[in-house]
Amino acid sequence: MRQGGWAHSTNRPPAPATRDELRRLSDRYQPSLDRDDPGGPSPWTPERWESFRTATDAALAALRHDLGAAWTVTDRRS
Numbered sequence: 001m002r003q004g005g006w007a008h009s010t011n012r013p014p015a016p017a018t019r020d021e022l023r024r025l026s027d028r029y030q031p032s033l034d035r036d037d038p039g040g041p042s043p044w045t046p047e048r049w050e051s052f053r054t055a056t057d058a059a060l061a062a063l064r065h066d067l068g069a070a071w072t073v074t075d076r077r078s
Contacts, residue, residue: 014066021059028052053077 014022029052032044042049056077064073 012066012068014063018059018062018066021055021062025052025056025059028055 013019032042032049032052034040034043044052060073060075064071067073
């Protein structure tokens with residue numbers, strides 16, 4: 001046992017490149033929100049959303065690969 005929980009062979013972290021991409025995507029997402037009207041329409045164009053969606057699809061696939069079959073990563077985007 002390690003501090004904070006059980007050590008298990010399936011507990012492997014995402015690759016550094018995957019972690020970096022997830023951070024970049026998080027930073028990239030922030031301007032999609034209208035701070036003055038959070039429930040309103042996004043200032044992003046449909047093309048920018050599509051580009052972001054493509055990048056997040058790739059990051060999700062990389063995360064699933066890095067974590068392996070012992071993990072279930074759920075995509076809750078609508």
